[in-house]
């Protein structure tokens with residue numbers, strides 16, 4: 136049993152009532168009622184007196200109660216004083232109660248010795264001297280009271296110690312629980328894929344955020360470092376167009392909106408801006424707590440989806456108009472041809488008719504581009520090997536490019552042939568080369584690579600053409616607009632804005648894909664993936 140549980144056991148015993156402890160009792164045993172009366176008279180003032188007229192009565196009383204001292208008559212019928220004393224000493228609970236023998240005779244040493252051997256502490260001879268008896272009994276009563284007081288104090292001390300011990304245990308337990316809760320909460324907060332902040336708002340400085348938890352690495356790139364190093368300048372990195380939305384979200388009067396939720400773009404040092412979602416709760420007039428989540432990936436996907444939906448809607452519209460327009464142009468062309476055949480025209484009239492036919496031809500070319508963008512162009516796919524493609528493209532562009540624009544062809548997939556409409560593919564490459572030329576007014580190399588992408592998993596991965604230039608590249612903010620029809624940055628009359636849109640439409644209609652990117656070392660890189668076949672086995676890849 137350990138110390139604590141033994142203490143507990145003792146403490147669980149109810150402490151004795153104070154009156155029981157201090158009220159000493161004296162047991163007087165005598166078969167003579169008169170003696171009992173007289174002795175009671177003498178000792179009454181000392182303690183409560185309990186009387187017994189026989190040894191048996193005395194033992195019974197001892198079973199019930201505790202006594203400071205026993206006055207025991209030696210000569211009694213049935214069980215005499217010695218025998219009674221013998222029983223008293225045998226029982227653990229009573230063995231230490233002092234016994235004073237009362238005897239009228241037997242002052243001889245032999246009897247006295249027997250009495251002491253049976254546990255007597257004293258002898259008083261009858262007739263009893265009241266003063267002597269009183270003083271002798273008083274010694275034992277005092278001793279008894281003293282002993283009881285000490286016992287009581289010990290017991291009280293143990294109870295006190297136990298209570299202190301329990302209180303300390305409870306305090307430690309609460310502290311342990313508190314610590315565990317704190318650690319658990321910190322672990323949860325730090326593993327959240329968001330950054331948690333506290334902030335104060337003022338109109339002058341905007342929101343001053345201070346990171347208090349979360350996982351900073353949830354913000355990509357330098358945003359995490361910024362939050363750590365210079366939180367005051369966080370606001371400066373928010374793109375200018377998005378700042379008013381952020382400001383108005385936090386400037387709401389207290390009570391009008393205790394929650395703020397705003398998505399903004401945050402400029403990074405060396406890449407496109409991050410899209411961050413900031414959500415906060417107002418805790419008092421100027422203080423907020425909140426979280427920042429990097430939603431760049433979702434936002435880019437959303438933008439792509441919107442762009443795709445927009446192009447799709449545009450494609451349907453353009454396709455319908457272009458189709459009808461094509462029929463109208465065919466009628467105009469038919470009319471011009473009829474007129475040219477039937478009438479004798481003079482030279483100037485013939486020139487007018489030629490201009491009209493040229494305009495209609497341009498109209499037809501425009502309609503073709505629109506149909507290509509709308510993926511409604513009638514296509515006749517067939518095998519075209521890279522070398523044939525190179526020759527037909529170079530035959531067309533040679534006159535449009537002077538020596539300041541060398542075209543550098545690299546073909547690493549001679550054993551494959553594109554499976555696409557050859558004249559449309561040629562036209563697309565023509566458009567890309569012209570774009571590259573226009574991007575480099577001072578001249579520069581246009582490089583064209585035809586190869587097989589490393590994982591030919593789908594037929595769209597069959598063959599790849601990459602057209603790259605050394606121009607300034609396409610600015611990030613217009614990158615997803617350049618494939619929209621009629622989007623051009625060229626001056627009026629110089630570009631229709633249909634080149635890239637028809638190229639993208641053609642790639643998709645052919646079962647491939649067009650990707651435009653800005654290589655890190657500058658320039659523009661347009662990549663077209665198209666289905667292809669192996670030249671020797673003539674099988675789709």
Ligand SMILES: Nc1ncnc2c1ncn2[C@@H]1O[C@H](COP(=O)(O)OP(=O)(O)OP(=O)(O)O)[C@@H](O)[C@H]1O
Pocket residue numbers: 566570571574604606607608609617618622623624625629630631632633634635636659
């Ligand atoms: N190689 C390039 N380098 C830089 N910007 C380019 C490049 N290619 C295209 N662009 C940009 O994309 C815009 C759209 O190109 P697209 O080919 O669709 O139309 P365009 O060249 O302006 O007109 P069109 O091709 O119909 O004559 C261009 O106006 C230009 O701003």
Ligand SMILES: [Mg+2]
Pocket residue numbers: 566569570630633634635
């Ligand atoms: Mg173009």
